[in-house]
Amino acid sequence: MAYYRQRGSIPPKRHTQHRDNDGNLYREELMGEEGFSSDSSLLYHRGVPSAITESRPWQLPEQHTVANSPLLPRHLKLHGLFDSGTGTDAVTGRRLVLGNDDVRISYVTADAPSPLYRNATGDECVFIESGGGRLETVFGHLDYGSGDYLMIPRATTHAWVPAQTTRAYCIEGNSHIGPPKRYLSRFGQLLEHAPYCERDLRGPGEPEQRDLSDVEVFIKHRGDGPAGLAGTVHVVPGHPFDVVGWDGCLYPYAFNVADFEPITGRVHQPPPVHQVFEGNNFVICNFVPRKVDYHPLSIPVPYYHSNVDSDEVMFYVDSDYEARKGSGIGKGSITVHPGGHSHGPQPSAIEASLGAEFFDELAVMVDTFRPLRLGEAGQACDDGVYAQSWSRGTQ
Ligand SMILES: [Fe+2]
Numbered sequence: 001m002a003y004y005r006q007r008g009s010i011p012p013k014r015h016t017q018h019r020d021n022d023g024n025l026y027r028e029e030l031m032g033e034e035g036f037s038s039d040s041s042l043l044y045h046r047g048v049p050s051a052i053t054e055s056r057p058w059q060l061p062e063q064h065t066v067a068n069s070p071l072l073p074r075h076l077k078l079h080g081l082f083d084s085g086t087g088t089d090a091v092t093g094r095r096l097v098l099g100n101d102d103v104r105i106s107y108v109t110a111d112a113p114s115p116l117y118r119n120a121t122g123d124e125c126v127f128i129e130s131g132g133g134r135l136e137t138v139f140g141h142l143d144y145g146s147g148d149y150l151m152i153p154r155a156t157t158h159a160w161v162p163a164q165t166t167r168a169y170c171i172e173g174n175s176h177i178g179p180p181k182r183y184l185s186r187f188g189q190l191l192e193h194a195p196y197c198e199r200d201l202r203g204p205g206e207p208e209q210r211d212l213s214d215v216e217v218f219i220k221h222r223g224d225g226p227a228g229l230a231g232t233v234h235v236v237p238g239h240p241f242d243v244v245g246w247d248g249c250l251y252p253y254a255f256n257v258a259d260f261e262p263i264t265g266r267v268h269q270p271p272p273v274h275q276v277f278e279g280n281n282f283v284i285c286n287f288v289p290r291k292v293d294y295h296p297l298s299i300p301v302p303y304y305h306s307n308v309d310s311d312e313v314m315f316y317v318d319s320d321y322e323a324r325k326g327s328g329i330g331k332g333s334i335t336v337h338p339g340g341h342s343h344g345p346q347p348s349a350i351e352a353s354l355g356a357e358f359f360d361e362l363a364v365m366v367d368t369f370r371p372l373r374l375g376e377a378g379q380a381c382d383d384g385v386y387a388q389s390w391s392r393g394t395q
Contacts, residue, residue, distance in 0.1 A: 002039055002188025005203045007140055010044060014274045018044055020244075022217035024310065031155070031250055033176060041248025043138065047238035058231030063107070065099050065288060067225065068311075068338055074378075075386030078169075078315075079332035080110035081377050089114035090126075090160035090168050091218060095376030098336065100368055101225060102281040106170040107377060113146065114160040120221040122151040122173040122231065125277060125284060127257075127364050128331070129317055131166030135159075138240050139251045140204030140301060147257040147317075147362075149276070151177065153250055155252050157240040158219060167332075169315055169342030171366060175280030188249075190307065195276070200259040204251060210239035257362065262290035267298050271365070285365040289319070292359050301353040304344030312337040316361040327389040335386065336372065346389055 011018040018026045029049045068074070081095055082088060090110035098105045110131075126230075137158040143148055144166075152158060154176065160166070172394050183194035186214030190197045217240060223230020255276075263273040274285035289388040292300040312389070316333045327346045329335065337343040345353075374382070 006247035054235035062228040095377035127166035133162035173279035266295040306342040
């Protein structure tokens with residue numbers, strides 16, 4: 001995110017001496033992307049950021065996947081995956097719904113604080129379906145609530161502290177995730193035609209320091225396990241939250257979906273107008289409450305479409321989703337529409353949509369350019385009948 005922020009105490013010139021009141025040097029750390037050739041930040045630590053005293057393997061949540069075979073559109077019901085009040089946290093408790101070599105989608109209902117966590121495989125974009133709490137990070141903390149996207153750069157040490165039970169839809173890239181490039185100037189400013197701007201992005205508050213020692217940090221990284229992943233726990237002698245100040249263009253931030261300004265038209269607008277972020281080989285879109293098409297003969301719901309190069313995953317967050325009426329889709333549902341299959345509204349939804357002026361819907365969509373496979377949670381909550389929902393409407 002090429003938008004400069006500064007928090008806490010930093011020296012006037014980078015890479016120069018910065019000392020505390022007793023004359024002790026702070027340790028400067030550069031956290032940067034693409035090998036010193038992209039966005040970065042400089043953090044000033046009281047301790048040594050690379051110090052480790054012990055390590056041990058961390059058994060990641062189940063990462064095995066199976067192919068979507070036979071090839072079918074699917075309806076997955078996420079709310080059935082978790083019981084409430086079970087002491088689940090948003091890191092070790094998340095369950096894998098869908099994944100491929102570019103992105104993994106997990107889901108969790110969390111009501112307990114997570115351990116310190118660092119994802120070394122790529123950026124995470126976590127959408128808060130409901131609940132609230134605090135995302136604590138080495139850069140400072142972000143309060144979160146329903147409708148927030150929390151963007152967490154790769155290898156950022158952080159922890160989830162729910163104040164209320166939190167339903168989180170976790171999009172883990174194997175790459176960086178950020179605003180669509182077509183909305184950015186050549187220097188990274190969000191352009192006038194973008195559906196949001198820098199004022200809508202919330203950065204971390206002032207960094208906080210903790211004095212605990214022998215703290216565990218759970219790291220997800222590349223390895224020999226399923227999906228090429230593995231986990232390690234590092235025990236570190238000082239708490240990683242020891243930063244007195246930082247500045248730069250790389251940091252976690254929050255964006256609330258209510259701040260996305262929808263792009264509308266006289267006739268149906270294609271999904272790219274709903275795009276909010278992108279990673280390598282996938283995009284993230286959101287469908288927000290909006291006025292709909294105002295041509296006198298417009299059809300507000302989508303045409304049937306065969307987006308031949310992608311699998312399409314829609315997560316239904318709130319309100320009615322007009323195009324899916326008659327299919328059993330509700331809050332907490334996911335539909336998976338794979339490449340190679342044409343999809344569109346349930347037949348009865350088309351006539352029903354004529355004359356509509358407003359859609360009160362909220363959904364988050366991930367389109368991937370490589371096929372998605374089903375994780376253990378995706379298999380566990382598949383309704384098994386969605387694929388027949390269009391033919392039921394034609395009989
Ligand atoms: Fe679609």
